[in-house]
């Protein structure tokens with residue numbers, strides 16, 4: 001009891017998902033805070049990697065201050081990192097969170113948190129697969145009896161879909177589009193290869209020929225073809241990992257399905273692309289953007305227990 005009073009009772013526990021596009025913070029009692037991972041107009045992460053430590057501290061400091069108990073007691077933090085993070089990346093995340101005002105920092109792999117948040121029974125002795133498609137990282141893991149048994153990540157995500165579209169439109173069609181327009185186009189066209197692909201999309205773009213912004217119409221299918229190389233990398237992460245599994249684990253995943261999370265899971269046709277590539281049912285949770293932080297929040301009581309023992 002003495003230990004308990006010293007640690008978890010007095011200290012607020014919070015979960016942090018430090019994402020390439022968005023940073024999400026959740027605690028057991030308070031609402032979810034979501035802020036863009038941007039400081040002074042610049043993204044603080046690229047492909048899930050911290051670009052500049054001091055900017056990350058600047059981003060997190062006010063958020064960690066908000067959750068202090070009585071305005072003074074620093075929180076215990078559970079933070080998520082991509083499953084392929086190097087020791088240096090992991091140390092950088094831990095260090096930044098300490099500097100931003102944490103009392104203790106416990107790091108968990110992002111796909112484990114995503115699986116819990118997406119509703120997978122991670123404690124089951126039968127394996128399940130999670131694929132988190134974020135802004136800069138696609139992280140895939142097979143989880144069984146509460147542990148990641150195998151994983152694969154690529155530093156490719158929604159950002160790369162937009163970047164490829166912007167580059168290809170410029171190189172092949174001599175059309176320049178804004179970042180916001182690229183985001184809208186990718187969301188509207190999606191990544192399907194079936195019926196969804198019919199029709200045309202209209203967007204404002206600057207043409208080389210006229211050097212002015214005009215309304216441009218292109219077949220949805222053509223846009224999807226342009227982003228297809230990145231779409232394929234994302235879908236192939238899961239497919240490649242499945243191919244390397246033993247038949248027994250493969251069968252367990254067929255039974256349990258593949259859970260998707262992250263913003264990329266919301267792209268039109270993404271779920272179908274995974275289903276047609278793997279022939280395994282795909283489960284899309286109701287709030288895939290929040291899976292990681294809600295999963296990490298569910299781990300807080302376990303971490304509080306661990307802290308108590310330390």
Ligand SMILES: Nc1ncnc2c1ncn2[C@@H]1O[C@H](COP(=O)(O)OP(=O)(O)OP(=O)(O)O)[C@@H](O)[C@H]1O
Pocket residue numbers: 018019020021022023047048133134135136137138157158159183187261262263264266267268289
């Ligand atoms: N409703 C939506 N439909 C389609 N795409 C969406 C939607 N909402 C978000 N996205 C895409 O998801 C991206 C952000 O995804 P997410 O929040 O999972 O990334 P992140 O966690 O910040 O990044 P990472 O985990 O890779 O570090 C957005 O930039 C956008 O491109």
Ligand SMILES: [Mg+2]
Pocket residue numbers: 017019020134135262292
């Ligand atoms: Mg993420």
